[in-house]
Amino acid sequence: MCPALTRWISSGRLVVSACVRRHSSITTELIDNMDKKATWDRFYAESSSRTPTFKNFEWFFGFDVVQDFIMPLLQTKSDMDAPVQVLDMGCGTSALGPCIYRQSPVPVHVTCADISPVAVRLMQEHVRAKAIQPHNLSSKLRFVELDCTQLHEHYGSSSVDLIVDKGTTDALLRSKEGKGKAGLVLKQCLKVLRSSGTLLQFSDEDPDARLLWLETEAQEPGVMAADVGVQEVGELRGVCYYCYEVTRRPVVQ
Ligand SMILES: C[S@@+](CC[C@H](N)C(=O)[O-])C[C@H]1O[C@@H](n2cnc3c(N)ncnc32)[C@H](O)[C@@H]1O
Structure with a gap:
């Protein structure tokens, strides 16, 4: 554990x-x-x-720790014609999505999605009360109740540029019956990601275990393929954290 x-x-x-x-x-x-x-x-x-006043809850760590993994990707995925489509998958009440929206110089459409309507409602009320303004006036932010095992019901194929997952896959993998759901979520992510779109998983799982799992689950001959990599985020209170990067590549028939 x-x-x-x-x-x-x-x-x-x-x-x-x-x-x-x-x-x-x-x-x-x-x-x-x-x-x-x-x-x-x-x-x-x-x-x-x-707590009488709302406070974001952050699994592992907040935006400040992971921003250097996320913000440069927004630049590379930006094209002048359309905003970068970003999904914070299993957002909870984290400030990650709102921070991307607030700080991105390139236009972004950030969707913060969670299976918990309680978390979604808390975040909707919070951003409404705070009236957070984006850096780029074309950017948008929304919160939706959504089961990420069924992403394809909410997104078209190849429609998302960047998916961020801070602790969500970890939660599924560590629960008693969630392992199958974690695999399903990964496949759904690859389905909705554009070619060269990226999924970032922030996790404390050791690369020996997670890379093997990702490499196995992310390949489906003739259907999908992905490049998988890992970078160290750093050590916090004696625990080492990682950023797993899964990039969808076009399938060569
Ligand atoms: C470990 S928490 C991480 C929350 C947030 N990302 C953070 O960094 O604080 C996992 C989150 O995943 C959400 N979750 C679990 N299963 C989900 C599913 N099938 N679809 C969408 N969200 C899910 C939970 O409601 C919870 O908010």
Whole structure:
């Protein structure tokens, strides 16, 4: 099990990113069920009820730690005719999507999607109250309730430039019944990504395990193919984090 989660259970505190919050009802049962909508609805409802004012919750770390992996990609994927289509998959109540929207000099359409309607509603209310303004006035930001195992119902094939996944695949892979869903989500990502579009997974899973999984799951002869790579994000509180980069390439028939 990942060290962050071990600490989460053993201390009765949720220790992720710089934020440390009291979390009385965290149990292994919850971790086993991290692929379930009801688990996350409860998590976000309990988190928000504990603080009078809204505070973003960040799994692992916030935008500041990962921006150098994301922002240069926006430039390379930008063409003058259309905004860069970005999906924060399993956004929760993270500030990642809003930060991309606020800071991108190139026009972006950022969709923050989550299976939990509670998280989606909290974020919608938050950005409305904050009236966040984009760097580029053509940029757009939206929050949608969406099960990422069914991305193709919301996106056309080859329509997304960049998908960011901070902790979502980790949650699926670590839950009792989520491994199949994680594979499904990866295949859905590759389906909706444009040729040369990129999926970034931020994770604390060791490259020995994750690269093998990605390389196996991301290839479907004659249907899809992808290049897989990894970079180290860095060490935080004794845990090493990685950025896995999956880039869709055109299938050569
Ligand atoms: C570990 S949290 C990460 C949240 C956020 N990305 C962050 O960095 O704080 C995993 C998130 O994935 C969402 N999730 C789980 N299964 C999902 C699915 N099938 N489709 C969309 N979101 C899902 C959960 O609701 C939760 O918000």
